[in-house]
Amino acid sequence: MSSETNEILHANQSHVEASPEFNYLDEDFTHLFVPEKFNGENYRVWAKSVKREIEGRGKLGLITGEYEKPDESNSSAMVNWKAQDAIVSLWLINSMTPEVRRAFMYEPTAQAIWEAVRDCFDMKEDPFLLYVLNRKCWLLEQGEREVIDYWVELADIWQKIDLNTEEGKWACDHDAAIYRKRVDDDRVFQFLAGLNESFDGVRRRILERSSLPSPGEVYAEVRREASFRKVMSKPSALVREDNIDRGNRWSKGRLSCDHCKKTGHSRDTCWDLHGKPPNWKPRRGKSRGYHVHCL
Known part of the structure; x- marks a missing residue:
């Protein structure tokens, strides 16, 4: 100070x-x-x-x-x-x-x-600044970002546009509401236009409605869709891991030893060459061909 x-x-x-x-x-x-x-x-x-x-x-x-x-x-x-x-x-x-x-x-x-x-x-309305801000809105795209990051940047530009736009004097509240609705609809279009193609489904559902929701409601719907996809992608990953594990077990069953000519193991673990493991115990009711040794 x-x-x-x-x-x-x-x-x-x-x-x-x-x-x-x-x-x-x-x-x-x-x-x-x-x-x-x-x-x-x-x-x-x-x-x-x-x-x-x-x-x-x-x-x-x-x-x-x-x-x-x-x-x-x-x-x-x-x-x-x-x-x-x-x-x-x-x-x-x-x-x-x-x-x-x-x-x-x-x-x-x-x-x-x-x-x-x-x-x-206070420059009142600056046409050049408003042009730059509106152009940024229409050119902005989600790209590699999360939906929330894309939305926050777009909403920040909208606020700057509002701050630098003089409030109109309306004859009645009804006219003001019509104008505000038109502005909100344009912002819904801007937000949807910049979303990635992977959101085509939710974008189509929103645009097919007879009356568009507010920009905030549209964002909330898209965010729920993004969250749903994240949740659903996790079980898919587990399934893929399980399939890989099964594939490894199947591949192990196809191993073949070039010493004893038996399947299920390789030369590196062949009991004929290396003996049984010290902690090996026979399984009840089951026997494996490559575990049998003739004396």
Whole structure:
């Protein structure tokens, strides 16, 4: 943590401790749990993660302006507001890479930081980026990967497309639902198109339905098919091993000794040449031709 952020934290520490609304005085007090820091190229992903994290901590109003700054005459309320705002400012600054945070370190409030970053990096819809992401979807194939690995990569691209696409304004919820269904159907097609040929059967069953399931439901069905195949392949392996063992026993029965001219053993184990094994005992009711010795 930089010296500047340390100064802000220590200046407000006593006020935060006195406020019942703060319960973050642990080792992660000044940090948000975000999957990746803002580096200037990932604004939409960063903004979504940060907004969700701050909302979960009950402080979203400090970056949206809903939690308004109190009147200067109310000193206790002002002290508490400044303490909370300083902490949210730290969350935002510490969720950026060192190279980026320098441009926003001295913004006066958390809302000012949030809006400054948005004004600089929110490009709305970027047609080139959306083209690249959609092209990746249609070219992506399962290949040698497991179904889950293929699905996770595809779902990650879909999320990036959603984050970089402006939400449409619909006249009614029904129109919005129709549009969402069309998007989901396209994603089902993309997922099925990239599956290996070995999944032709389950792919055909899904496409033959009058109404396509959601992408998540389609993935679950394909995953069950893949799991079923793994389970069924194990007995097959045991059968093959059993057949190999039987084949070895059959081959052993076809052995022939070039010394005594008998079958069932070879010259290396012939009793006429090497004698019986020390622990050999005759089997009751059974005798083998190559075990009989004339005296």
